[in-house]
Amino acid sequence: MALIELRDLAKTYDLGEVQVHALRGVTLDIREGEFVALIGPSGSGKSTLMNLLGCLDRPTRGSYVLAGEEVAGLSRDQLAQVRSRRIGFVFQNFNLLARTSALENVETPLLYSKAFGRSDRRARAAELLDRVGLGDRHDHHPNQLSGGQQQRVAIARALVNKPAILLCDEPTGNLDTRTSREVMNFFRSLNADGLTVILVTHDLEVARRADRALVLIDGGVVADTTDFDQAAEMLHRRVLDGDDA
Amino acid sequence: MEIFDLLVISLRQLAKNKLRSGLTVLGVVIGIAAVTTMVSIGQATGDLVRTQFQSLGANVLIVFPGRVQKAGVSEGKRASLTAADAAAVASDCPSVRAASPLVGTQGQVIGGNVNWKPNELLGVGPDYLAVRNWPMASGAFLSERDVLGATKNCVIGHTIAQKLFPGADPMGQQIRIRNIPFTITGVLAKKGANMVGQDQDDIILMPWTTVRKRLQGSNFANVDVILVSARSEDSSAKAEQEMSLLLNERHKISPGERSDFHVENTAEIAKVLNVITSTMTAMLSAIAAISLVVGGVGIMNIMLVSVTERTREIGLRMALGARPRDILWQFLVEAVVLSCVGGAIGIAMGISASYAITAGLNAMLPDAHWPFVVSVPAAIIALVFAGCVGVFFGFYPARRASRLDPIEALRYD
Ligand SMILES: Nc1ncnc2c1ncn2[C@@H]1O[C@H](COP(=O)(O)OP(=O)(O)OP(=O)(O)O)[C@@H](O)[C@H]1O
Ligand SMILES: [Mg+2]
Numbered sequence: 199m200a201l202i203e204l205r206d207l208a209k210t211y212d213l214g215e216v217q218v219h220a221l222r223g224v225t226l227d228i229r230e231g232e233f234v235a236l237i238g239p240s241g242s243g244k245s246t247l248m249n250l251l252g253c254l255d256r257p258t259r260g261s262y263v264l265a266g267e268e269v270a271g272l273s274r275d276q277l278a279q280v281r282s283r284r285i286g287f288v289f290q291n292f293n294l295l296a297r298t299s300a301l302e303n304v305e306t307p308l309l310y311s312k313a314f315g316r317s318d319r320r321a322r323a324a325e326l327l328d329r330v331g332l333g334d335r336h337d338h339h340p341n342q343l344s345g346g347q348q349q350r351v352a353i354a355r356a357l358v359n360k361p362a363i364l365l366c367d368e369p370t371g372n373l374d375t376r377t378s379r380e381v382m383n384f385f386r387s388l389n390a391d392g393l394t395v396i397l398v399t400h401d402l403e404v405a406r407r408a409d410r411a412l413v414l415i416d417g418g419v420v421a422d423t424t425d426f427d428q429a430a431e432m433l434h435r436r437v438l439d440g441d442d443a
Numbered sequence: 444m445e446i447f448d449l450l451v452i453s454l455r456q457l458a459k460n461k462l463r464s465g466l467t468v469l470g471v472v473i474g475i476a477a478v479t480t481m482v483s484i485g486q487a488t489g490d491l492v493r494t495q496f497q498s499l500g501a502n503v504l505i506v507f508p509g510r511v512q513k514a515g516v517s518e519g520k521r522a523s524l525t526a527a528d529a530a531a532v533a534s535d536c537p538s539v540r541a542a543s544p545l546v547g548t549q550g551q552v553i554g555g556n557v558n559w560k561p562n563e564l565l566g567v568g569p570d571y572l573a574v575r576n577w578p579m580a581s582g583a584f585l586s587e588r589d590v591l592g593a594t595k596n597c598v599i600g601h602t603i604a605q606k607l608f609p610g611a612d613p614m615g616q617q618i619r620i621r622n623i624p625f626t627i628t629g630v631l632a633k634k635g636a637n638m639v640g641q642d643q644d645d646i647i648l649m650p651w652t653t654v655r656k657r658l659q660g661s662n663f664a665n666v667d668v669i670l671v672s673a674r675s676e677d678s679s680a681k682a683e684q685e686m687s688l689l690l691n692e693r694h695k696i697s698p699g700e701r702s703d704f705h706v707e708n709t710a711e712i713a714k715v716l717n718v719i720t721s722t723m724t725a726m727l728s729a730i731a732a733i734s735l736v737v738g739g740v741g742i743m744n745i746m747l748v749s750v751t752e753r754t755r756e757i758g759l760r761m762a763l764g765a766r767p768r769d770i771l772w773q774f775l776v777e778a779v780v781l782s783c784v785g786g787a788i789g790i791a792m793g794i795s796a797s798y799a800i801t802a803g804l805n806a807m808l809p810d811a812h813w814p815f816v817v818s819v820p821a822a823i824i825a826l827v828f829a830g831c832v833g834v835f836f837g838f839y840p841a842r843r844a845s846r847l848d849p850i851e852a853l854r855y856d
Binding site for chain 2: 249252254255274275278279281282283287289293295297298306307309310311316355359
């Protein structure tokens with residue numbers, strides 16, 4: 199049984215006059231321990247899919263089974279619990295709480311889960327900060343940290359609840375090449391320890407660090423491959439087609 | 444989420460914006476401070492009125508001689524009351540506990556090496572102290588024999604004892620009142636000042652007959668007023684009726700004719716005063732409470748702004764696993780903490796203000812000893828009320844926050 203099973207998963211935004219089909223029936227499986235890159239042109243529905251995978255949003259149609267549990271019809275409370283227990287998010291713009299220390303930022307998800315008692319929370323958050331190499335920056339606020347450091351705080355925060363899946367929507371989008379390579383190395387090592395990583399990226403070089411590529415175009419998966427050259431070609435062709443049209 | 448964590452988060456959040464938090468709670472601070480001050484001063488006034496009437500004596504009624512009118516022209520007070528009237532009232536009215544005639548005079552007193560003019564120089568009957576509920580400090584009070592013989596014995600108040608015989612025992616000492624030698628046979632217990640700050644211990648009591656015969660050289664047996672105490676607060680109205688009946692009969696006033704005396708019931712006055720002070724307190728407090736509501740609206744306004752400003756934070760917290768109710772609690776606790784902090788500051792300010800007002804009153808009336816009352820129940824009620832204001836006005840913004848869609852909130856800019 200796969201960790202993630204999507205069957206005809208669709209999301210339509212109803213804007214009254216027009217209906218935006220952001221996702222048109224996606225069917226795929228992702229097994230535990232995979233490292234998947236989600237690529238596609240802007241507006242192809244990558245973020246929409248990530249939000250559904252992260253239980254932040256509910257699909258218009260289809261089924262999403264996460265670790266054996268159907269989550270498509272869950273209530274807001276239940277979805278929050280799934281997020282809390284199983285999912286870690288890393289955002290492009292880091293999304294740290296301003297004027298709040300790195301340690302407290304990392305601690306925040308623990309407030310919403312019962313995994314750690316109050317006394318253990320600090321220690322757990324500190325442990326994670328040490329692991330991302332920020333052992334000496336516990337008390338720094340986000341505005342006292344570089345972009346790369348902020349993203350590392352965000353990664354520590356995503357990992358603090360021991361999630362099954364790490365979802366990263368363009369995690370390197372705001373970082374320079376060197377820093378994004380460091381971040382990718384870190385993801386690789388996490389993946390080597392068994393964490394399932396799914397990341398959205400525009401950067402093919404970044405995508406190549408994953409094991410499997412999902413190419414999304416116009417809300418549909420057009421390629422699901424481990425051959426990144428093929429994926430790149432699919433993407434390129436579609437972009438050119440788009441230009442012709 | 445546990446309440447402790449919620450408190451920590453909300454306090455941190457409020458500390459991030461100290462000026463704004465301060466201005467937000469200002470309304471609640473002022474409201475609670477005003478209510479606390481009103482209740483405190485109101486209670487102090489009530490207490491003062493109560494102790495004043497208690498110090499006057501137990502359920503005291505005062506019988507005054509009436510005015511005499513001839514052809515509609517008032518001709519001043521008539522000498523209509525006698526000591527015999529007082530004795531009759533004491534013996535024949537079942538609701539009366541004790542009665543004493545009273546004759547006032549004034550004059551210079553010389554004792555030791557000191558020349559002194561007492562506040563009150565009164566001629567009274569042997570039951571005067573019983574009426575006024577006033578114990579002796581030492582010695583014995585004037586007796587029936589003193590009254591009958593118009594003796595030159597007197598009983599002095601605490602202040603007189605201190606002024607004339609500092610550090611010495613005044614018992615048995617001679618003093619000269621209007622140049623007539625008197626012997627001190629007793630000293631009264633200290634009573635303190637009355638409501639307008641007059642020292643009640645600056646007093647010399649002697650038989651009323653002595654005042655008439657020796658100080659005034661008159662043979663009239665009439666007295667200025669008769670002081671009466673009823674058996675209980677409830678029986679004071681009845682005592683009033685009984686006395687009116689008896690005195691009308693004694694003075695041969697036929698029914699329908701105007702009495703030549705009138706009775707003042709201090710218990711009734713006390714009741715009226717009590718009603719007035721508590722009504723005033725309630726009214727002023729209600730007005731002050733309105734400012735609390737205004738303060739609550741201020742909190743709601745800022746909480747709504749805060750929810751909008753922190754939409755992304757709310758989305759983020761939801762992404763990190765917060766349930767809608769966690770968000771609801773976070774903002775609700777923030778509003779309640781805000782209003783309770785405001786309430787606590789308000790109580791502190793209210794207590795300070797009442798202290799200052801009390802001190803001011805006492806400075807103006809040095810001997811009144813206006814009490815400084817801090818009502819703990821009122822403070823607790825005020826705090827709970829502030830908390831309720833926080834819940835009431837914080838709920839709507841908090842619910843709005845909790846109903847945000849995680850994605851839309853995250854994308855909000
Ligand atoms: N809240 C929304 N309401 C209406 N339409 C939306 C909403 N969110 C996304 N869409 C539409 O859905 C489609 C997919 O959007 P999505 O954000 O998933 O694209 P994306 O692949 O992440 O693009 P990018 O690479 O630019 O981030 C787009 O056409 C977008 O306009
Ligand atoms: Mg996107």
